[in-house]
Structures are given as C-alpha cells and as structure tokens.
Amino acid sequence: MTRAPSPELLSALEALLGPKGFTDDADTMAPWLTDWRGKYHGAAAAMLSPASTDEVSAIVRLCAEAGAAIVPQGGNSGMVGGATPDVSGTQFLLSMRRMNKIRSIGRDSGFAVVEAGVILEHFHEAALAQGLRFPLTLGGKGSATIGGLVSTNAGGTQVLRHGTMRALVAGIEAVLPDGSVFHGLAPLKKDNRGYDLRHLLCGAEGTLGIITAACLRLVPAAAARRTAWIGLKSPDDALLLLRQLDGAIGRELEGFEIVPHTCLDAVLRHVPQTRAPLGDHHPWYALVELAGDNGDTLDTALQAELAAALDAQLIGDAAIAKSDRESEDFWRLRDSISEAERAEGPAIQHDISVPVDLMPSFIADNAKRLADTFPGVRALSFGHLGDGNVHHHVQPPIDSDGAAWLAAHGQAASRLVYTHVIELGGSISAEHGIGQMKRDILAELDSPARLAALYGVKNGLDPKRLFNPGKLIA
Known part of the structure; x- marks a missing residue:
C-alpha cells in the first residue's frame, strides 16, 4: 500500500536533487500532469528530474523506504495514459528528460548507448552523422524519448523489416523497485542466465523498473530509398501486393502501410499544403517504401513489380516519389491521418x-x-x-x-x-x-494464464506496488 509522502521525504528529495531536479510548483508541473491526448489528468506531490542513474537509484531507495509511489515519464507522448499520475496528489512524477546524453555510438560495432531522456529525432540525427541509422521512427519522433519507447515496446513504420523496439534493444540499464541498478547494457549475443530481464523490462511500462539507458542496434544509413503511393480496390488486394513485393524484393521492403480513401480525403480537407499523389481516387491505397544501398537496383525492382501488378489488375495506379521531398510528402499524408480525424x-x-x-x-x-x-x-x-x-x-x-x-x-x-x-x-x-x-x-x-503471469511478475519485483501503480495491471 502506498502512502502520501511525508515532509521529511520531500525535504530529503529536494536536498538530493537541488532546484534543477525538484519542484512542487503547480504551474511548473501542470503541463506534465495531463496526457498527450488530454484524456487523463492527475496531480503530483512533486516532480523529480534526476540527472544520473545514481540519482534515480537514490530517489527510489528513499521512496521505497517511505512507501511512496513513483510514476516515470519520458516525452509524455503516450496514447494510453501510461505516464500520468492519479488524482490523489500523493504520487511522485519522475521526469527522465534531464537524462539526455548519448553515451556512445559505435561505428564499427553498430551499437549505441543512449540515456532514457534522449529524444528519438535527436538520436536519429546523431546516428546519421556517423553514417548509421536507428531503424525505428514514428509520428511523435520530435517528442518521444528512448526510455518511453523502450518501456512501451514501441513500433512505428519500419517494423516490417527491423522489428519493434524489443528487437532493437541489445541491453538495458534500469533501476529496480528496491533501488538496485540492473547493469545490463552489454550487447551479448548469448546469455543463458535464466529469465531475460532485458525483454521483461522492455514493454513493462515502468511497472517493473525505471529505464535509465539502453544499448540499441544500429544499421548502416541507407544510401537510397524509394517510396510509392499505390491505388487498390481492397485490403485483400493490398495483402496480395505485400506478398508479391516481399517475395520479389525481400529485406529491402521496409514499410507497407494501407490508407482508405476516406482517411486520405479527410487529410486533404483539413491539413494545409497536402495533395493527392494520384489523379483518380481509389477505395484504398498502399504506401510502400524500399531502402537499400543502390538506388538503381531499387528503381528497377519497384518499377518491375508495380508494372506486373498493374498488368494483373492487382492495383489500379501508382506514383513513385521522384525525390526525398516527394517521399516526405507521401509520408505526411499517412502521418496526418490522426490530425485530420480530430478535425472531423x-x-x-x-x-x-x-x-x-x-x-x-x-x-x-x-x-x-x-x-x-x-x-x-x-x-x-x-x-x-x-x-x-x-x-x-x-x-x-x-x-x-x-x-x-x-x-x-x-x-x-x-x-x-x-x-x-x-x-x-x-x-x-x-x-x-x-x-x-x-x-x-x-x-x-485476456487469458487467465497471461494475466496470472503478469500479476506474478509484478508481485515478485514490486510487491509494494510503488512503480507506476494503476497502469498495465491493477
């Protein structure tokens, strides 16, 4: 059972973190007490902003001794209220945004060690500067943080080729509910020491541990990409096209998205400076992206497969982006659907x-x-x-x-x-x-077996229910 923080605990945390890391000012905390969608609103005893793993560990030890609950938060861009405290005002909001260092990027090893507060877009830029790429992206890349992405096992538009965040996490550093630090950043290919704590913490939504850093897999920066916007009759035809492209092109097929005409129409009506890539409208569209080392090879493969699909009447029309700018325009149509829907x-x-x-x-x-x-x-x-x-x-x-x-x-x-x-x-x-x-x-x-396992893991690692209470499981 969690308890309201005592004046002594508040004083100890303020002394530990100083003015940059501790605030109980209502106006300062207010923007972080409502989720991104405006659906959930909470309160907090204070907002704690540690600058190091040692500070996170010290915070957790103090709170564990006092029975005070902690709600971790990254960029506050989640979609399910997973980083919003409850309305009691007794929980601490633990902001990881000050832990924003990229500790290392290994050009030869293909791994980077990144702290939890690093913004995804900033990490993309740092990797590209080294000729590498972190192959996970999503619409909220300008605010989403690495810790939040690991904690929610984020997906995005490149999962088809590279997998979800769990597949890209080679190691994790995290503070556990007793304040101990799990040092698991080494990117081991083989490790048979029982349960995989890395995978357990990835997707746990901060209920089992507070991610402080992650070792992430990188891939060489793609020398070329080709993007196509394709008109189709139905999702069934889209699936057939997916199978055709996957069989003929393989790993260079990096993204395959579908969009109904109703969504495209809403984007064109509500989002300025957007235009339809095709002259005629189709019931459905596929947004396809290839990435690889040789642009000519990608061109040849994509054009040949789309021509075959047209001949077979599998697709109605297609436009291939002529530049990176046009590729971004295609993706903007896809990424603006939620914005357009809100306007609807x-x-x-x-x-x-x-x-x-x-x-x-x-x-x-x-x-x-x-x-x-x-x-x-x-x-x-x-x-x-x-x-x-x-x-x-x-x-x-x-x-x-x-x-x-x-x-x-x-x-x-x-x-x-x-x-x-x-x-x-x-x-x-x-x-x-x-x-x-x-x-x-x-x-x-969900199945009783899955739920029993979730409760068992939670009770084993966080028996006092101090980490992100009320999220994932009751």
Whole structure:
C-alpha cells in the first residue's frame, strides 16, 4: 500500500536533487500532469528530474523506504495514459528528460548507448552523422524519448523489416523497485542466465523498473530509398501486393502501410499544403517504401513489380516519389491521418494487431459487426498492414452528437472490437501499451494464464506496488 509522502521525504528529495531536479510548483508541473491526448489528468506531490542513474537509484531507495509511489515519464507522448499520475496528489512524477546524453555510438560495432531522456529525432540525427541509422521512427519522433519507447515496446513504420523496439534493444540499464541498478547494457549475443530481464523490462511500462539507458542496434544509413503511393480496390488486394513485393524484393521492403480513401480525403480537407499523389481516387491505397544501398537496383525492382501488378489488375495506379521531398510528402499524408480525424470530430481509437493474413477479413468483418450493432457507426482502419497492426478507429453516426454517442456507446463498441481481436488470436495493444486506458479491458478479456503471469511478475519485483501503480495491471 502506498502512502502520501511525508515532509521529511520531500525535504530529503529536494536536498538530493537541488532546484534543477525538484519542484512542487503547480504551474511548473501542470503541463506534465495531463496526457498527450488530454484524456487523463492527475496531480503530483512533486516532480523529480534526476540527472544520473545514481540519482534515480537514490530517489527510489528513499521512496521505497517511505512507501511512496513513483510514476516515470519520458516525452509524455503516450496514447494510453501510461505516464500520468492519479488524482490523489500523493504520487511522485519522475521526469527522465534531464537524462539526455548519448553515451556512445559505435561505428564499427553498430551499437549505441543512449540515456532514457534522449529524444528519438535527436538520436536519429546523431546516428546519421556517423553514417548509421536507428531503424525505428514514428509520428511523435520530435517528442518521444528512448526510455518511453523502450518501456512501451514501441513500433512505428519500419517494423516490417527491423522489428519493434524489443528487437532493437541489445541491453538495458534500469533501476529496480528496491533501488538496485540492473547493469545490463552489454550487447551479448548469448546469455543463458535464466529469465531475460532485458525483454521483461522492455514493454513493462515502468511497472517493473525505471529505464535509465539502453544499448540499441544500429544499421548502416541507407544510401537510397524509394517510396510509392499505390491505388487498390481492397485490403485483400493490398495483402496480395505485400506478398508479391516481399517475395520479389525481400529485406529491402521496409514499410507497407494501407490508407482508405476516406482517411486520405479527410487529410486533404483539413491539413494545409497536402495533395493527392494520384489523379483518380481509389477505395484504398498502399504506401510502400524500399531502402537499400543502390538506388538503381531499387528503381528497377519497384518499377518491375508495380508494372506486373498493374498488368494483373492487382492495383489500379501508382506514383513513385521522384525525390526525398516527394517521399516526405507521401509520408505526411499517412502521418496526418490522426490530425485530420480530430478535425472531423470525436472517435474511439483502437491500436490492435491480428495475424497478417487475417487483417483484411478483420477490417471488413469488424466494420459490419459494428454497423449491425450500432447503426450508422463508421469504422476506419489504416496503418501497418505489413506487420498485422492497424489503427482501427470508430466514428459515431454522422447525424449524432458525437460526444454524447461515445459516452453512451463507446465502451460497448470498444468491447466489440477487442472481443473480435481476441477471437482471432490478436492483441488489444499492438504498439501503444496498456497504460490505464486499456487496463480494465485487458483484465476482462485476456487469458487467465497471461494475466496470472503478469500479476506474478509484478508481485515478485514490486510487491509494494510503488512503480507506476494503476497502469498495465491493477
């Protein structure tokens, strides 16, 4: 059971961290007490901003002795309220943003050691300066931090080739709930000392340990990339195209996203300086990206496969970006969907995954289930078809009061979506985590065996429930 911090604990933490690392000023803390989407609002006894792993360890030891709870936070760009304290005002907000050093980048080894507070975009730039690349990117790269990305096992648009964050983490340094430091940064290819704590901490959302640094895998900077925007009739055709490109091109196929015309249309209406890449509209689009060492080879392969797809009437049209700027314009269309959707009105966002081969049928069948149960409701699916993860958004009927409809039916609509996902052997969270938003539905729908294991691990490592209480599991 956690307790409200005593004046003695507050004084000890203030003395440890100094004015740069300790504040209980309400105005200073306010921006960090609401999640990025504005859905969750909390309070904190103080915001603690350590500058080193030793300071994190000392903070945790003091809080563990006093029974005070800690909520770790990186860039505060999460989607499920996983870094927002509760409303009690008794928890500490632990900001990792001051721990922002890139400790090393190994040009020969292909590994970098990066502290938790480093912003993803800054890490991209530092790696590129060394002729290397960190192959994970997402729309929030300008604010998301490495610690948050590790803690949520982030995905993004390059998972098809390089995997999620867990696949890119070769080592972790973290402070455990008793204040001890797990020194696991060495990028060992073989390590059979039992449970893999690196993988356990990656995706734990700060409930088992506070990530202070990570050893991350790098790849050579791609000399060339080719991006295509392709018009298709359906997700079924998109899947066939994916299989064709994967079989013919292989590892140079780095991204495969799908976008329905309704989403593109919303982007064109609401996001300035955007334009449709194709002259005619198509029911669906695929955004495909290749990356490799030889641009001519990529050109030849992509043009040949798209020509074959056109001849087979698998696709209706295609545009290949003529420059990096045009590639960025294509990706901007994809990355602006959430912004455009917000302008359209309220919706329920579902970040789900099912086996890749089942995704087209899920998109069609779930939209029908929703419409049959909630007449007039609309379902939009877009995202990473290549790795079986789409963002499946449910919009209220056009003629309804959107906010009122969501208040009355939103929970039941989400349960319908998630039940269907579980039926197909999928996951109710593909890349954003569970946080507090999906905690209760996870407990309701997921398998008893999985839940028992999660509780067992939590109780074993954090029996006092001091790390990020109320997130992931109750």
